[in-house]
Every structure is written in structure tokens, then in C-alpha cells.
Amino acid sequence: MSEPLHDPVKIGIVSISDRASTGVYEDKGLPALQDWLTRALHNPITFEPRLIPDEQAGISATLIELVDAGCALVLTTGGTGPALRDVTPEATLAVAHKEMPGFGEQMRQISLKFVPTAILSRQVAVVRGQSLIINLPGQPKAIAETLEGLKDADGQQIVPGIFAAVPYCIDLIGGPYLETRDEVCKAFRPKTAIRAPRTA
């Protein structure tokens, strides 16, 4: 039997936390991002992980470095709230070529089903060059919640997660063809954008 072939993808994962980056607590952001993406994607993934403090210039520099390194997707976690030190959205907008407001809107819709304080979350998503950068909330459990959405006890989708729109967005900016595992996240593409499976 021939094996299906999937495009390789490089993904930047960035945990932005003063306390995790200085060892006050163990970082749970990077493992949560890596676990979820490995579960969700068929593609072979090279991760570029970064654990950094809530410093605006340093966050922007890290995002640019990851885009320049060829990451088709960069996911950040942390620093999106209203506290003085929370500057992830500002740092992300500072490196944007295009804003993608739908991702932040959808994340807040999803998160409101879990916590009323979701309206405090200022996440943004942007395109820089051929890379999509998305902010996720800092709570480690919020990572899977926002990427995957909300399902009922029978596994029926109640609110679609934001990742459903990520593969097609990456197609449109000229990146690799991402293929998801439907049981984790059913990605949507218009029929004309669906590529026939390739085999080795």
C-alpha cells in the first residue's frame, strides 16, 4: 500500500509569559501548542519553539525572526489581556502586513462559551509575508479550546474552532498544503481548492 504524502511545514510556537520565561512556573504553553498541532495535522512538522517575556520589542523581533526562518504559521500564547504588561497584540500588529480580524472575533465567540472574561482577550491575527501569525490566550487550556472549538458530548461541533480556517488561509498566502485529522479539527476549503491526495 502506498503512503499518502503530505507537505512538510515549519511552525513557530511562542509562549509569552514573564513568569514561565523566568522559571517562576513551568511553561505549559509550548507543550500544549506542540501536542495539539501534532494531533491535528497529518503534515510532518518542524517546530520552532520560543519562550519569551512580555516585552513588546522582543516579541516583535521573535515574530519577524520566525517568519524569516520560513514558518508558514506562527502561534503565540499569552499576553493578550488588559494588564499593563500584556502587549502581545501590539507587538503582533507592529509586524503586520495585513490584519485578519475574523480570527480574534471567532476566538472570543468560542471562549465566551467557556468563561465570561473572554471579552478581556485582545487576540489578533495577521499576515506577514507568506506567514500567518495568530495570538491565542495564555491559559494553557484555552489553546485547544480556541483552536478546536466546542463540541457536544457526541462530538458534534457547536462552535467551529479557528483552526478550521487556517489551512485555506495558508494556501492563499502561498504556503504548504495543510491537512487536518477530521476527528480533531475538520478544516474547510472551497471545493476548487481541494487537492487530490498524493501517494509515495
Ligand SMILES: Nc1ncnc2c1ncn2[C@@H]1O[C@H](COP(=O)(O)OP(=O)(O)OP(=O)(O)O)[C@@H](O)[C@H]1O
Ligand atoms: N506559559 C504558561 N504556562 C503555564 N501557565 C500559564 C502560562 N501563561 C499563562 N499561564 C496561566 O494563565 C494565566 C493568564 O495568562 P497571562 O498571559 O494573562 O499571564 P500573566 O498573568 O500576564 O502572567 P505571566 O506573563 O507571568 O504568565 C496566568 O496567570 C497563568 O495562570
Ligand SMILES: Nc1nc2c(c(=O)[nH]1)N[C@H]1C(S)=C(S)[C@@H](COP(=O)(O)O)O[C@H]1N2
Ligand atoms: N478559551 C478561553 N479563553 C480565555 C480564557 C480561558 O480560560 N479560556 N481566559 C480569559 C482571560 S481571564 C483573559 S485575561 C484573556 C487574556 O488572557 P492572556 O493575557 O492570558 O492572553 O483571555 C481570556 N480568554
